[in-house]
Amino acid sequence: MLKRPTDVTQLDGLVRYSRGVALSRLALVACFVLLLLMFTPWRMAGLGVLEFGLYFALFLATELALRDPDPERAHRRLALQSDVLMFLLVTNACWLATQIRLYEGPQLQVEAALLAICVLLFAALRVHLTRVSYLIGVVPPSLTLIWIAIDWSDPFRLSHYTLAMALFVAAVLVVTARQQATDRALTRALRDLTRNHVALTQAMHESRAANRAKSELLAVASHEIRTPLNAILGFARALKGESLTPRQADLAESVVESGEQLTRLLNGVLDQARADPLRAKLDLAPLDLRALARSVVRVWNGHARAIGVTLTLEDADPTLSFLVVADLVRVEQTLVNLVSNALGAVSAGGRVTLRLAGVVEGEALRVLVEVADTGPPIPAEDRARVFEAWDQTERGRVQGGTGAGLRVCAQNLALMGGEIAVDPPNATLAVAQGGRGGAVFWFAFAAPIHRPRPAPVPLDRTGRDEIRVLAAEDNAANRKVLALALENAPVALTFAEDGALALDLWRGGVFDLILMDVNMPVLGGREAVREIRRVEPAGTRIPIWMLTANVFPEDVVRYREDGADGVLRKPLDVAALYALLAEIAQKRMADA
CATH class of the missing domain: 3.30.565.10 (Histidine kinase-like ATPase, C-terminal domain)
Known part of the structure; x- marks a missing residue:
């Protein structure tokens, strides 16, 4: 796996790079100083000690940069300090190379050249933030190598050694100059990528916040529109059962059909508005x-x-x-x-x-x-x-x-x-x-093609035993709609105007079914369902169905996690309600 390049345009990247350079060179320079002490005069060893001190100063500069509370100021200062120290390090090493060259004349020419070559390669291959930084690193060792290669007894004579050294210096400069240009371009690209990543992350957070706001708005819209629509449809259906003239019956039928169509269109619009188009599914x-x-x-x-x-x-x-x-x-x-x-x-x-x-x-x-x-x-x-x-x-x-x-x-x-x-x-x-x-x-x-199955057993409206239903509903119009829908059914209907009252009625009475709204004052429907499931005696489980306008898929999942057995949608589907009541009645007969 490729190692990610260090972004020296950022403080942490420059600190890591500079500290790595300082620590790795300190060990090498320490060994070099020992060799100088063993084989050269003290003045040369002193130059080696100075080199060691300059690398240690670079290490200290990184420590100071980390302690600066202003990252941008710390980065600028460390970049300047590293360039200055690099110039001093390179100049000191080149001076040491010339001293080795002069120490015993041509005998140490190769050793001096090797030291200057090492300095040139190190300076040329260093990650440079600017072209000036590159020049102050490579000019001193390049001139030093040329100086070492010249035979000063006849400086105008072009020897093969001088020519080879000049070609070597030129090759290093050409190759590393291109590399430095590439490094700078890569650093800029990495910096731009980091900025784009930050911008993209921020945009994602904003998008998620917008999606949450949209979901909340849709949930409110769903509830606030379906609640009055439930009343309109309920009253229109009840009106159809009255003694009406043909024209009045036709108008009532038109209201019901229009309301039902509006309900379906509303469901479709809300579902499409919140759905991911790539994950849309059919509701068959x-x-x-x-x-x-x-x-x-x-x-x-x-x-x-x-x-x-x-x-x-x-x-x-x-x-x-x-x-x-x-x-x-x-x-x-x-x-x-x-x-x-x-x-x-x-x-x-x-x-x-x-x-x-x-x-x-x-x-x-x-x-x-x-x-x-x-x-x-x-x-x-x-x-x-x-x-x-x-x-x-x-x-x-x-x-x-x-x-x-x-x-x-x-x-x-x-x-x-x-x-x-x-x-x-x-x-x-x-x-x-x-x-x-x-x-x-x-x-x-x-x-x-749909092949209809046999119709379920209808609800026995003549039976003596009524189905005891507790309905928690805070909206007066919706309570009236539910009462009208069940007025001809064998149902004993008890209303609670909030979740807390529903809990009290459940504790003090016996019911076959609970219809629970979600958004209610004092205690919400979900909280009431969780409390019922928590305290109801072991081995008993009263059927609880949510009767609500909030029926997005994630809402239904949460209701079932709370302990609800199912969901009835508002506006009220009377056929679905009667099918549920028939199921409750059949189960009660089977248990009798």
């Missing part, structure tokens, strides 16, 4: 595509009539069952976006037709959905980019949209393994539309 469940298409047309018919547009549903094969297993939210979101987009493009007097067709392929149904309109035509060059968000076509600019809705449709179909596109109307459709232009948005996908 039984789906009646024909009933869904009728619901979408019914909900949007009021808007269509208001703007003078005719919205119709064309069923290509009324005998074909469109009961499949698919992602209801994504299919409905795609349908709504395409119908809404078509209504926005058509002027008064125009038409929008939703056409449903399918072909059975073994145990799967190949579905084709078309939304044809009489709005402005889409040129061929614009059809390839009509599903790109923010990439506006001429028709999109007229509508004033951003293309984000169609982009969501394309993402949904890609996740479902289907196709989506836009074509010009065919000849038959063009004639039916009075020869006007228009566009046909279509999508196709294959889905497994």
Whole structure:
């Protein structure tokens, strides 16, 4: 594995490098001083001792740099001190080499040259922060080597020894100069990489903080929107059971269908807003595509009539069952976006037709959905980019949209393994539309055919034994909705307005089921569930289901960790509630 280069542009890197140089050279210089004491006069040994002292001074400089509270100032000072000490070290060693050369004349010429060569190589290969640092390190030993190689008895005679030494010095300088340039570039790159790493780390922390804030905002939005929506749907369903005129019943039915559609779209938007697109998954469940298409047309018919547009549903094969297993939210979101987009493009007097067709392929149904309109035509060059968000076509600019809705449709179909596109109307459709232009948005996908299982045993509403239900709910409207939903069921319903009161009622009564809201005053639902599980007698376990608007996957995991047995979503799914009650009743009968 390659060793990471030392970043001498930072204080810790310069300290490590300088200290390593000082400590390694101290041992070598100490041995060298001993040799000088044994074989040379004291003045030469004194130069060796001075060399030792200068290396020790470099070591002390690193210690002082570490103790400086200002890293930037310490780095600048240590860089200057190391350059000054390096100049003194190199100059002192070169002076020692000349003294050895003069000590016994030509006899010690080789030894002096070797010492100067060592100094040159050390100075040239040292990590230099600047070009000046490099020059003050290599100029003295280079000149010393040339001086040693010259025969001063005939200084103008070019001997082979002088030529060889000059070539050696030139080669060292050329090679190390390039190396120093590379080292400086590598140091700058390492410094930039470190800065980028710091910036990236900071950006990651900011992104995580933003994601946490987004998750908290979505959780609040989910709860605050679903809570009143639960009341609207609950009251609308209750209203349907009253004695109404046909028009009133139709209006109540429209409110329920619109509220249910809004609930599903809200779930889809919130889930997509918090999900990682790379990890998005389908939520597969039984789906009646024909009933869904009728619901979408019914909900949007009021808007269509208001703007003078005719919205119709064309069923290509009324005998074909469109009961499949698919992602209801994504299919409905795609349908709504395409119908809404078509209504926005058509002027008064125009038409929008939703056409449903399918072909059975073994145990799967190949579905084709078309939304044809009489709005402005889409040129061929614009059809390839009509599903790109923010990439506006001429028709999109007229509508004033951003293309984000169609982009969501394309993402949904890609996740479902289907196709989506836009074509010009065919000849038959063009004639039916009075020869006007228009566009046909279509999508196709294959889905497994759903084979319904036998219906579960319905809840016995005539039985004498009522199911005792404790419902912890702080919102008065939601308590009324729950009471209306269960008014015809064999249920004895007891309400608690917070988790603390629910605990007291549970301790003092006998219940078959607890429905627990999450966000409540005094004591929250999760805390109440944990307390019940902690103190309930061994061998007994009362079913506890959370009835809440906070139903993100991680929320459900936390509820189950607290001890909840399941989750019912707000707005209230009455069918799911009755299925739960039937399950409780059957279990109670089996235990009797």
